[in-house]
Amino acid sequence: MAVDIPFKDLFPPLEIDSEKDMKRWKHLFQVLNEPEPKIGQTPRTEVWRKNKSVLWHYPVKQKKYGIPLFFVYSLFNKPYILDFAPKASVIEGLTNRGFDVYLLDWGTPGYEDKNIGLDTYIEKYLRTAVKRAIRHSGAEEITVVGYCLGGTIASIYASIAEEPIKNLIVATVPIDFTEFAGPDKWMEGFRKGDINIDRLIDVYGNIPSTYVEAMFRAVSSPIYFSNYTTLLHRAHEAKYVDKWRRMNKWTTDQVPFAGEAFRQLANNLFKENKLVKGELMMGNKHVDLKNIKSNLLVISSSNDNLVPESQSLPIMDLVSSEDKTYKLVEAGHVSLALTGLFAAVVNEWASTRSNPL
Template sequence: MATDTLNKNLIPSYDVEKEMKRWNKFLNIINEPEPNVDNTPRHAVWKKNKATLWYYPAVEKKYDVPLFFVYSLFNRSYILDLAPGSSVIEELVNSGYDVYLLDWGVPGYEDKEISMDDYIIDYIQKGVQRTLRHSGASEVSIVGYCLGGTLASIYAAVAEEPIKNLIVATVPIDFSTSPLPDKWAKGLKNGEFNIDRFIDVYGLIPGPYVEGMFRSMSPVYYSPYVTLLNRAYDKRFVDKWRRMNKWTKDHVPFTGKAFRQLNNDLFKENKLVKGELTIRGKKVDLGKVEANLLVISSSNDHLVPEEQSLPLMDLVSSEDKTYQLVEAGHVSLALTGKFAGLVDKWISERSGEKIK
């Protein structure tokens, strides 16, 4: 009798019917059509090749300086407008800002020769010029997230357009430190892994390779499936999970020429910090950046550590500059509303006269 009682206490009961329902629900969710994203009202105001400049009008315009968003080349920009209630753009247009987003689109093999120079001059600079014309504003605020912040910072250093504010979040600037495993980083920097040969063969970095790179850096990428299995009956959670899962699997190809520059000029030689980077023959001197500056880092960011972002504070000439370290992850910074809240609080006093 004592043995039977002990076994009952140690071995949990197993409800086969309940478990079958749970697994069926889990499998149905995974096989459902992809959810809708990009929910905030918008329309295109400019296109170039695969890229689109989207305009999101303020619900009730309060500020005369528009926000121009630059996102990473590795991922789709809809993470900034993932779902109602979890959208950076939605929160900012509701707060009275006109928002413009440069959506890079999905490059193909035919785009393999697009360089960082092209992205900065022919896309970002032209997009900012179009934003100024479309908005009628005399100045613009540039907002860069992740690698988009790196590109935005480079652009700000060579820009001829009037930039009032520069905001960058989770931005890699100083590549002397790396989130990569030590052996990987060492192999890339000393040439043991020759990225040039890979690019010569493929022309660009295929999307699945980009996804594999990020998965290898963040093993927890697979854990959401375990969480989904346990919370498959939570409709609100499932909706958020499906949108986030779509984004994490939606990495885009990276053009070969731009990736070669990123690897050789930034990662290996750290030219941006050293002041040795050139764009279309023009030296990129971050000391020429005089716009009001806000740098945001996430304390739980496993992709862009704080050490990569913080040096920007000393490299620019801005008199008005603020650094914020937030308790968040690389992506949760945007999805939890913390990023939009920080941007609004900081930039509301730096966006010109309030429109009455």
């Protein structure tokens, strides 16, 4: 007897491509078991080292500009996102275009580094590294490039720097913390004192890397988790898998955050927003963004889920630079660095401001 199945026309027959599925699962198994991909492949040499931090030089193939680029990255993550893979590297893209490039790698702080504050990082590490880069390059001036929190640090440094900074470039940079990318309850907890960062640091010394990863997972969910779902469907695509493995390594390769530096970051910037208010102190120096007179380029990403445009834009009115450019590009917080767009934007702007040879 024939059986009539209700609503059968609403559900199309399930089509299974067994060969494709077998290939997908085979590659998925390989992805989860293969050694980690090699990162940071652009040739480089060590110029200077202090504690865990290293200043790297990426020599130019055919030098076209007299002013080198000096990269400052975030304290939250490792900087190899800027040298992600061949043909997907910000640093490689700029050295190929004729720029000498330097990068300050902050390193991985240990428990013994818990008392290192932002003022120490800026005055003892960043300032010295910039001096070394200028001396090593033989240049009379330098361009400082800050990405994400590295842009915040670069801006603070530029406001108190005695070194000859010709250009300042900041991308996806948090300056005004009135708006917070994370859950509203987090910011409310910070400002009311319900979340006590001081007690956490007193217990742990540094913010553990697992906490840093959990924070980014919470802020960027569900995007942070959806890439695993996508991998299940695209594990048979070799090009996609290679990119996924590199990205997965970077997003899970967090570093601890030096306790005193995070205390200053959370209380002075997240909570009190002192940088925008002109109330921030670095040691005995008053940080005033009006002191910045360097040529300025600010880059924001329209699809940035970590640093919204409203956090970056205020710097344009806070500096004294006569030559200042604001550029909003169609990208995400990380994809800006991975698509070649960042290197292209920097090259277009800096090429006329870097003493062409």
